[in-house]
Amino acid sequence: MKLQYQLTAAFTSLLVIIMSLAGITIYSLILNLLIQDEQRQLQDNGELLVNILRQDYNVANIQRLSQLLEEQDMQMFAYDQFTNQLLLTTLPISTVQEWVETYDLNSDKQPLWKAGNEQYVVSRIALYPDSPGTQLVFATPLDDLQAVQKTFIVRLLLVLVIGMIVAILLSHFLTKRLVTPLTRLRHQLKKIEKRQFDDLNEIEASGEIKEVEHSVLEMAQELERYIQTQRHFFQNASHELKTPLMTIQGYAEGIRDGIFVEEESDRGLDVIVEEIKRLKKIINEMILLAKLDSEEDIYEEELIKIDNLLKLTVERALPLANEKDKSIHVKNLAPTSLTVYADKGKLLQAMMNVVTNAVRHAFSTVVISAVQGEGAQVTITVEDDGEGIAEDIIPHLFQRFVKGEGGETGLGLAISRAIIDRSGGEISVGKSTLGGAKFTIIF
Structure with a gap:
C-alpha cells in the first residue's frame, strides 16, 4: 500500500x-x-x-x-x-x-x-x-x-459524519502534499541508482524533506565525483603500469632475440631491474591506498609527541637532502607537551612523502615548523624555495596519479592525505613566502 x-x-x-x-x-x-x-x-x-x-x-x-x-x-x-x-x-x-x-x-x-x-x-x-x-x-x-x-444523537451523528468526511478529504489533501515530494525524491534516488546525475532537479518541499533532498543531492555530487575519480584512477593506473611493462618487454625481447648484446645487454638488464623496482613501488602504493580506504584495523593508534615525529622525519629525509645537496631546517618547534593520537608508522610515512616531495622540488632549502594554534590545535608546515606548483595542478594535487614536474608515481601525496584524514587532520597546499610550495597539516 x-x-x-x-x-x-x-x-x-x-x-x-x-x-x-x-x-x-x-x-x-x-x-x-x-x-x-x-x-x-x-x-x-x-x-x-x-x-x-x-x-x-x-x-x-x-x-x-x-x-x-x-x-x-x-x-x-x-x-x-x-x-x-x-x-x-x-x-x-x-x-x-x-x-x-x-x-x-x-x-x-x-x-x-x-x-x-x-x-x-x-x-x-x-x-x-x-x-x-x-x-x-x-x-x-x-x-x-x-x-x-434520539433526535439529538441523530443530528450529532450527522454532524460527526460530515465532519469526518471533511477531515478525511483534508487529510488526503495534506498527505498528498506530504507524500508527493517523497515520491519525487524516490525518483531522484532511482536516477542516482542509474547514475543519471545530469537529470537531477530540485523538488519543491519544506522542512525535513527539504533537508533530506539537499543531503541526497550532496550525496549524488559526492558519488559522481567519486565515480569520476575512480575512472581517472583506473585510466592513470593502467597508463602508469603499462609504461614500465612496455620497457621491460622491449628490453627482454631485445636480449632474447640477440638485438642487445654485451654492454647493451647489461644496460638493458639494469633498466629492467629499475623498471621492476618502480613497478613494484607503484603496486605497493596502490595496495596501501586500497587498504587505507577499506580496512579499519590497519591503523594502530597511539599517543605521538609532535616534536618526536618531526625529529624522526628529518632523520629519514636527511640522506636524500644530502644526496641532492639541499638543507632541511626545523624552526618554531612545538612544545614537547603537544601530542596527536594516530598510527605512528603511517603518520611518519605521510610526513616523509610530503618532506621528500619538498626536497626534490627545492632549490636549496626546506623549512619545517610546528606551532600550537587555538586550544589543542597543532599546525605543521613544510615549505621549500623551489619553483612552486602550477596553479592548474593545485586543486588536484592530492588525487591519485596526479604528478607535478619531476614527480615519481603520483601516489605519495594521495597516500599522505589518506593517512592524515584517517588521523583526524587536514592537509592543504599553497604558495610559500620562500618562493616554492607550502604544505600545511592541521591536527
Missing part, C-alpha cells in the same frame, strides 16, 4: 475511534442532562402554580387549576400526607396510589419513578414550606426525553 493511503487510513482510523468514543460519551451524558433540565423546568412550573394556589387556596381554584393542567398536558398530582387524601391529579389514580405507597414524597434522591414498564422524571414541591404535608408532584414520561435524546 502506498504511503499516502497508509497515512490516510491511519488518520481515518484514529478519527473514527475518537469520534466513536466521543459519541458514546455524549450519548451516555445527554440523557442525564435532559433529566436535570426537565427537573428544573418542572420545578419552575411547579413554583409558578404553587404561588397561584397560595394566593387563593379553595376547591374552586383547584378545579380550575386541574382543567388548566389538562389543557396544558401537564402531568401532576397533589397529595395531602396528613389526611392521606389525593387533592387533584392528571395522572391515573392507580399510578398515583402506587407511587404514594412506593416512594417518599419528601425525598429528592429518586428523580425517576416507575409505573409499570414506564419511567417518569419527577419533581416535588411543598405547597406550604412551613407545613410540608401537602406535596405537588410533577412528572414527565422518560420516553419523551429519550425521543429528544
Whole structure:
C-alpha cells in the first residue's frame, strides 16, 4: 500500500475511534442532562402554580387549576400526607396510589419513578414550606426525553459524519502534499541508482524533506565525483603500469632475440631491474591506498609527541637532502607537551612523502615548523624555495596519479592525505613566502 493511503487510513482510523468514543460519551451524558433540565423546568412550573394556589387556596381554584393542567398536558398530582387524601391529579389514580405507597414524597434522591414498564422524571414541591404535608408532584414520561435524546444523537451523528468526511478529504489533501515530494525524491534516488546525475532537479518541499533532498543531492555530487575519480584512477593506473611493462618487454625481447648484446645487454638488464623496482613501488602504493580506504584495523593508534615525529622525519629525509645537496631546517618547534593520537608508522610515512616531495622540488632549502594554534590545535608546515606548483595542478594535487614536474608515481601525496584524514587532520597546499610550495597539516 502506498504511503499516502497508509497515512490516510491511519488518520481515518484514529478519527473514527475518537469520534466513536466521543459519541458514546455524549450519548451516555445527554440523557442525564435532559433529566436535570426537565427537573428544573418542572420545578419552575411547579413554583409558578404553587404561588397561584397560595394566593387563593379553595376547591374552586383547584378545579380550575386541574382543567388548566389538562389543557396544558401537564402531568401532576397533589397529595395531602396528613389526611392521606389525593387533592387533584392528571395522572391515573392507580399510578398515583402506587407511587404514594412506593416512594417518599419528601425525598429528592429518586428523580425517576416507575409505573409499570414506564419511567417518569419527577419533581416535588411543598405547597406550604412551613407545613410540608401537602406535596405537588410533577412528572414527565422518560420516553419523551429519550425521543429528544434520539433526535439529538441523530443530528450529532450527522454532524460527526460530515465532519469526518471533511477531515478525511483534508487529510488526503495534506498527505498528498506530504507524500508527493517523497515520491519525487524516490525518483531522484532511482536516477542516482542509474547514475543519471545530469537529470537531477530540485523538488519543491519544506522542512525535513527539504533537508533530506539537499543531503541526497550532496550525496549524488559526492558519488559522481567519486565515480569520476575512480575512472581517472583506473585510466592513470593502467597508463602508469603499462609504461614500465612496455620497457621491460622491449628490453627482454631485445636480449632474447640477440638485438642487445654485451654492454647493451647489461644496460638493458639494469633498466629492467629499475623498471621492476618502480613497478613494484607503484603496486605497493596502490595496495596501501586500497587498504587505507577499506580496512579499519590497519591503523594502530597511539599517543605521538609532535616534536618526536618531526625529529624522526628529518632523520629519514636527511640522506636524500644530502644526496641532492639541499638543507632541511626545523624552526618554531612545538612544545614537547603537544601530542596527536594516530598510527605512528603511517603518520611518519605521510610526513616523509610530503618532506621528500619538498626536497626534490627545492632549490636549496626546506623549512619545517610546528606551532600550537587555538586550544589543542597543532599546525605543521613544510615549505621549500623551489619553483612552486602550477596553479592548474593545485586543486588536484592530492588525487591519485596526479604528478607535478619531476614527480615519481603520483601516489605519495594521495597516500599522505589518506593517512592524515584517517588521523583526524587536514592537509592543504599553497604558495610559500620562500618562493616554492607550502604544505600545511592541521591536527
